[in-house]
């Protein structure tokens with residue numbers, strides 16, 4: 526049996542599956558303190574005979590095996606989880622191999638092997654929700670280095686009509702500070718989902734997202750860019766982003782047809798848990 530945890534800042538999804546990735550059981554647990562949440566996680570997994578596990582976690586997390594913070598949730602704004610040895614606690618409970626990466630790297634892996642990027646060897650998965658986070662799979666492997674990508678905090682130039690100062694506690698007007706759900710809400714005084722009819726909202730949103738996507742394309746040349754998260758439920762954003770992306774790139778590099786390049790997830794809300802199960806499967810195959 527494979528076990529998987531998609532650990533989000535709001536909720537944890539736990540699932541078990543066979544090696545064909547058919548999910549046998551799953552539960553959702555609210556993210557409170559590590560003790561409480563992991564207590565419930567262990568209660569769930571204790572029922573099964575697991576061969577390996579995979580975890581896609583909110584972060585920032587330590588992913589470099591040569592550093593002391595490997596397996597830890599590190600500088601997260603969720604204070605109860607700051608500097609928590611998440612992976613260590615799981616390994617202490619279950620003496621099995623455990624795959625470990627970010628929630629968005631896991632989602633990228635899920636989409637690559639089972640979703641919108643099937644048949645490709647690389648993709649980026651960007652979630653635009655409470656925050657903005659991006660993961661990538663390159664040559665079939667989640668992209669990591671001394672740490673992991675933090676694609677949401679890249680710098681963008683301001684829209685000429687936008688005077689909003691930004692909400693990122695670290696950088697103010699980075700991409701997340703200008704374009705995540707809470708930034709939209711603070712700029713207009715209304716939740717993003719209540720602004721569907723306001724054309725300028727989505728033009729400014731697309732202006733920022735397209736800049737980031739252009740930079741990701743220039744740096745990584747991924748075969749697909751998959752955009753998920755609550756804000757991307759505003760489907761009118763897709764053509765606006767593709768248009769702006771095309772204008773910015775100005776023909777400099779050839780990309781796949783943008784309708785097939787900048788796309789929605791195929792696995793919907795299951796991208797992260799599917800990717801986490803794939804991490805578990807890869808541990809078993811090692």
Ligand code: ADP
Nearest residue numbers: 654655656706707716717718754755756758759
């Ligand atoms: P999280 O990032 O916490 O996992 P979501 O991806 O749902 O969860 O992101 C929540 C953010 O997305 C909120 O700021 C919310 O206003 C925004 N959001 C959720 N649904 C929609 C929608 N249908 N249209 C626009 N924005 C949305």
Ligand code: ZN
Nearest residue numbers: 678693696699
């Ligand atoms: Zn930032």
